Amino acid sequence: MTAVGFVPTQLITIDALGVALMLFVVASIIYFVRLVKGPTVPDMVLAIDVLSYDLVVFIILFSLMCDSPLLAVGALPLMLWAFLLDMYVSKYLMRRELGD
Amino acid sequence: MVWLSILEAIAYYLGLIMIFVGGILDIIAAIGMHRFKNFYMRLHAATIGTIGGAFYPLIGAGLVALTMHWMGVMKYYVAGISFTSAFFLLITAPVGSHALAQGAHKSRTVLPEPVIVDRLLEDEEGGGIEK
Numbered sequence: 597m598t599a600v601g602f603v604p605t606q607l608i609t610i611d612a613l614g615v616a617l618m619l620f621v622v623a624s625i626i627y628f629v630r631l632v633k634g635p636t637v638p639d640m641v642l643a644i645d646v647l648s649y650d651l652v653v654f655i656i657l658f659s660l661m662c663d664s665p666l667l668a669v670g671a672l673p674l675m676l677w678a679f680l681l682d683m684y685v686s687k688y689l690m691r692r693e694l695g696d
Numbered sequence: 697m698v699w700l701s702i703l704e705a706i707a708y709y710l711g712l713i714m715i716f717v718g719g720i721l722d723i724i725a726a727i728g729m730h731r732f733k734n735f736y737m738r739l740h741a742a743t744i745g746t747i748g749g750a751f752y753p754l755i756g757a758g759l760v761a762l763t764m765h766w767m768g769v770m771k772y773y774v775a776g777i778s779f780t781s782a783f784f785l786l787i788t789a790p791v792g793s794h795a796l797a798q799g800a801h802k803s804r805t806v807l808p809e810p811v812i813v814d815r816l817l818e819d820e821e822g823g824g825i826e827k
Contacts, residue, residue: 679791
């Protein structure tokens with residue numbers, strides 16, 4: 597625990613994670629264009645899925661950057677919500693009802 | 697103790713590399729969502745966006761979080777959330793995209809436009825395959 601020779605310090609790690617976070621922000625913006633101009637409903641739902649998965653990664657990296665672990669609580673329900681949205685949209689498209 | 701330090705260094709750099717590769721794959725998938733011209737083709741790009749753009753960075757974030765000594769005990773908390781999210785994403789994301797494709801095809805919301813033959817549509821409309 598004491599002799600940490602190879603791992604860099606906190607500031608260097610925060611800088612590296614911030615550079616990686618920018619990649620996800622750029623990808624989210626490009627996905628959002630597809631969400632706005634998607635021709636059909638399944639295109640929009642697919643874009644929302646990938647956007648929410650990106651948001652999960654964004655939340656966890658941001659909680660690592662800000663040094664506050666309580667931010668990472670919302671990651672798992674957000675990801676399961678995207679799966680639930682898939683299931684309900686496909687069921688509604690097939691049978692025109694939401695079911696139980 | 698030296699071996700523990702070396703293992704920490706391996707986990708740190710491997711996690712950082714996985715995060716960066718995931719970000720680049722995510723941008724590639726986002727460009728692919730615009731360059732494919734059909735919903736069923738965009739499913740391929742969405743697969744790259746989920747597995748390459750969300751599963752790899754979650755594993756990498758967990759590995760990086762395990763080496764952060766300045767977070768105290770809470771580093772295990774963030775790492776656990778990352779690994780659990782990655783595991784459930786690996787299970788639920790392909791199931792969700794398959795269900796979406798089935799719903800889109802069965803309700804005829806999206807028809808595959810540049811198509812040669814669509815046997816599933818012929819089966820559903822009652823036209824048989826002549827032998």
